[in-house]
Amino acid sequence: MARKAKALLDELSRPGPHRVLRGDLALVGMPGVVCTPAAGLGLPAVAFGHGWLQPPHRYHGLLRHLASWGIVAAAPGTHVGPLGSHRLLAADLSTALDVCVGVRLGEGDISVDPGKLGLAGHSTGGGSAVLAAAADDRVKAVATLAAAQTRPFATEAATGCTAPSIHLAAGKDVVAPPVGHAEAIARAWAGPARVWTLPKAGHMGFTEGKHWSGLLVSGGSEGTTRRVARSLLTAFFLAELAGQRHYAALLDNPVKGAQLSYDSEAELAPSA
Template sequence: MRKRFLPALLTAVSLIASAAPAKATAETPDTGFYSAPGPHSTVKLRGGPDHTFYYPDDLAVGTRYPILLWGNGTGATPDSYDSLLHHLASWGIVVAAANTKNSGSGSEMLSGGRFLIEENAREGSPFHDALDPAKIGASGHSQGGGGTIAAGSDPLVTVTAPVQPGPQGNVRALHGPSLFIAGQKDTTVPPIYVRSRYRYADDVAAVFAEIRNSDHYFSNGGGKHLKGALTAWFRYWLAGDQRAGTLFFGPRTSCGLCRDKASWSAVERNAKARQIR
């Protein structure tokens, strides 16, 4: 029998209050605005097909929050990314993080998305009629980044953001926009490898962004920049947040990541991405 979100089946629940986000500064868009906490308090809970879910605590019928599938790095669990996943949920994104230490196939990630679609239709579920099954993204780190690319070939997923991705998945099978994130000082998945994967993704709008001074584990402030970039990327594509799009698109002189050289050591956009305004 598949697990449902009944009290007896919940293995962990937590509530985290989030401060209101900083005021936007339209003149200088950067990831700083989106690296601040969003307006929602968040809930963390385990259930479903061996997943950990992070979501706003004010889910209500008809609100239609987007879904993000998360894949962990090799040997890691969602707890390793707890701050990031709570952060995304604070911005109105329901995160399904598979409790697997080997997420490269993308299959466990996709099972979380399918479960949430079922829960959205099930009366009595905390997610009932509160999700948008047409707005599903995927992201993950390292092996989970490879799993993100693998999951991104499924029609369920409309947008992806592989972070320092491993070799799994075929970027030419992606059918939606993709943000490839590298760390300038990453020796586990070097930036040159991430850039090569990005350059093969020429059938979709793709962006390559390298976090200045960051290693594979987001040292030297890399975690803050990762939070901001992922939040903005998915807010734009899944929630229609037009300001978030200014971080990635438009003229290079106004593109937020392109201008923020203190945080990003390299930013590239392929031909399809440069056409987005």
Template sequence: MAKVKKLMAQLARRGPHKILTGDLAVAGLPGRVYTPESGSSLPAVGLAHGWMMSSRHHAGLMEHLASWGIVVVAPDTERGPLGSDHGLAQDLSTALTVATRVRLGPGQITVQPTQVGVVGHGFGASAAVIAAATDDRIVSLSALWPASGSKDELDAARTYDSSALILAAPGELDTLPGNALALRRALTGDQVALRTVPKSTSMTFVDGYTLRRSLTGQKRNRSANRQARAALTGFILATVAEDSTYADFADPDTDLGKLVTVDPEELEDDGLDPVSRLLKA
């Protein structure tokens, strides 16, 4: 436990690498890329933005991951109110293909093709699930405060059997539009964890102005942001980078600070659908 506590504290802070940023548009895909200043055969993740958002709303998160030696590619597609999670999933795979085939930065940064994962926030979590289920290269899935996507999302989750991490707020496991609990029940891999982040909201990893933040008044809690950032970074380093130092972050049975691991089998079913639950609240 002491080791995990120390690693959580380290990963909550910016890592040792300086950061470079670039534009995916040079490869024909709107979006951004964040990389460490140098490195070869690096791990990479594709990041799918939330509903009515863009990559800039997750700039802080991408900078943090890049500072820990992780290449991040984030498509800026499907940004409208009727955005398609299938379309964004396809663009995630395309962005990862670009990352693994093109030398990045000044031409000396390369990605290890067998070490790629996906991260999705809200609506983007559905896109990440679909991409993970349809792209055999993807070895790791992170769903951040997931929201219901198309009807195919949970079916796709049932076919994905590698490592997965779901982060959610304690009171938003099965709500409108949150579907963290349903997603956890659909995922069947051995290393799948649903962890709740105290004092967090769906805006925890979101930078700047968004329509939802304006309507709900949700603000970021710094402590929640640090804890979630550390848990996510450690999980990616364990599963994508295959760094055994962080193996505990991929173990659902390991406690990560104040984050609570939720076992769906131990939850009592109140018999209410999300709409009725919302009205009751």
């Protein structure tokens, strides 16, 4: 099984079979970006929350990657300022899902199944994804990257989240250390939750390129971190939203560059 997981990691680290289209959420009244497969009906969709001060284009590679594997990915560009609201970003994530479901994308040959919706996010955007999931019972899967605490508290919102979740934590994170943030959210989660720790990753390793916020937030983009994150998130959403359960094998076995550090279902399993 470990060999199969390695093969899946390699497969999912590469772009998928779909040609990708990029659109602008501003066309429907919300700043942000949406990436879709070139065609497809009844597709899954994921709304992605950006980190503090981070514009959506710093996650463009991840959004394109998900779309190349058949998942519509939308990232609102709201609340990017220093005083951006976590609560309102959470509401905008749900609105982005509304757009994906309610607007025929592309030239009308792309549609989203309202029963296949997920949320994801980085840093405080991960926390906002948790807030959104707690308030939106349409959400079937949630993934966070270096999740950071929010106000209202993501840890409190997690107690109302029953959808399966994975939380990728950065082992060298000095902004949102895993134990006090990603792991705390996972331990409070009402449904299945797993924490994958990337030992060599920093808080900003999940982003792309350079940005002026690097003067305020420790760390920068990391190629290996992004590669592992792309593979794990793609496997998770394909398994949970698209019903392609064979990709779950990647999440059940050790992978290079990541360690399964918490599994709520293992915690609940009776001891031998």
